[in-house]
Amino acid sequence: MTIMLRNADERFLQVLESLLPFKKDIEIFTDYDEVPNEQTAKILKESQDGKNLSPIYTSTQELMDALNA
Numbered sequence: 001m002t003i004m005l006r007n008a009d010e011r012f013l014q015v016l017e018s019l020l021p022f023k024k025d026i027e028i029f030t031d032y033d034e035v036p037n038e039q040t041a042k043i044l045k046e047s048q049d050g051k052n053l054s055p056i057y058t059s060t061q062e063l064m065d066a067l068n069a
Contacts (some may be wrong), residue, residue, distance in 0.1 A: 012060070019067055 057063040
């Protein structure tokens with residue numbers, strides 16, 4: 001699972017990182033700028049091209065539901 005966060009609250013990020021030992025296949029990329037960093041841009045492009053089939057979450061609730069599944 002790839003998680004991309006834009007302008008994430010630092011506290012939320014800490015909570016999310018604390019869950020990582022339970023879901024070892026999670027990668028987190030943070031992006032605090034309007035222009036995605038190189039890694040985020042690559043993942044977004046792969047997703048648009050159908051190469052990266054990781055789900056993209058657009059809300060905190062969607063993400064938390066997936067982590068709790």
